[in-house]
Amino acid sequence: MKSSPDNTLSLEETLKAILPDGKLSGKLPPVDSWNPQNCGDIDMAIRADGSWWHEGGRMNRERMVKMFSRILRKDEDGKTYLVTPYEKVVVDVEDAPFIAVRVDRAGEAGPQQALAFLTNVGDVAVAGPDNPIRVETDAETGEPAPYVLVRGRLEAKIARPAFYELVDMAEADPKDETVLGVWSQGVFFPIGAAA
Numbered sequence: 001m002k003s004s005p006d007n008t009l010s011l012e013e014t015l016k017a018i019l020p021d022g023k024l025s026g027k028l029p030p031v032d033s034w035n036p037q038n039c040g041d042i043d044m045a046i047r048a049d050g051s052w053w054h055e056g057g058r059m060n061r062e063r064m065v066k067m068f069s070r071i072l073r074k075d076e077d078g079k080t081y082l083v084t085p086y087e088k089v090v091v092d093v094e095d096a097p098f099i100a101v102r103v104d105r106a107g108e109a110g111p112q113q114a115l116a117f118l119t120n121v122g123d124v125a126v127a128g129p130d131n132p133i134r135v136e137t138d139a140e141t142g143e144p145a146p147y148v149l150v151r152g153r154l155e156a157k158i159a160r161p162a163f164y165e166l167v168d169m170a171e172a173d174p175k176d177e178t179v180l181g182v183w184s185q186g187v188f189f190p191i192g193a194a195a
Contacts, residue, residue, distance in 0.1 A: 031073045031083045032152060038087035045092040046080075048157075050099040050120045069121040072097055074153035098123060098156035100148055103165050115166075115184040117148050117156060125150045128185030133158075133166075135191050144192060166191055 045053045052059040052068065059065055072091065074080045080097060081088040091097075100117040107113040115127045125131045125148050136145040146158040146166070158166070166182050170191055173179040181190040 028070055028151070031071055034083050034085045034088075036083065036085060036087045039081075039089070040087065041090045044082065044089065046094065046097050048095040066121050069098070069123070072154055080154075095145075096147055096155045096157040098150055098154065100125070100156040100158040100162055103158070103162045105169065109169070111183045111186050111188070113183055115169075115182060117150075117158070117162065119150060119156045123150050123156075125156065126185065127182075127189065128187055132187070133182070133184070133189040133191070137192075146191065163191075 043055045047053060052065045068082055071082050071084060072080060073083045073088075074097075080091045080093045082091055098119040098121060101120050102118040104116045104118075105113050106116060115133075117125045117127065119125070127133050127148055131149045133146065133148045136147070137143070138145065144163070146163050147155040148158060150156050167180075169182050170180040171182075172194060173181055173188060173190060178194050179190045180192050180194050181188050183189075
């Protein structure tokens with residue numbers, strides 16, 4: 001990431017802003033409170049398969065991808081940005097910025113169970129009132145596209161194996177038996193039509 005000409009930052013300052021506690025597994029940086037004036041485009045993209053690309057080349061360093069994933073923010077304009085206190089850069093996201101690669105159920109099956117999703121970059125989102133599950137269905141093919149909100153406006157597309165696990169957990173909607181869904185933290189999330 002390049003700093004703007006009138007704002008030279010050291011790598012140490014930038015890393016301190018991104019990783020306040022010095023490690024990737026700690027507290028997320030407060031990207032929602034950062035409002036830098038400098039905005040640019042460095043030809044960065046996240047493809048539908050969850051891979052990160054910069055200037056046409058795939059980013060293969062997992063630690064760097066995880067670090068960048070911590071400073072992602074989707075703004076009200078619908079665009080996704082990498083944000084630091086000093087500048088933000090556009091990231092072209094083909095589908096969702098994350099992939100939910102695993103789902104685990106905590107508690108007894110039913111309304112009070114909790115469904116925890118693990119993303120490809122190590123985030124955990126527990127579905128519920130603050131992290132809803134939604135399923136879009138392709139009008140032509142009928143193919144489901146399931147998502148879970150991870151943080152802010154950032155979603156993870158639920159990978160096919162994890163979605164199949166949700167289907168195995170599904171039960172009829174108590175208000176409409178033609179709809180199947182899953183419970184998490186007292187909220188019922190429809191995932192498809194009953195056969």
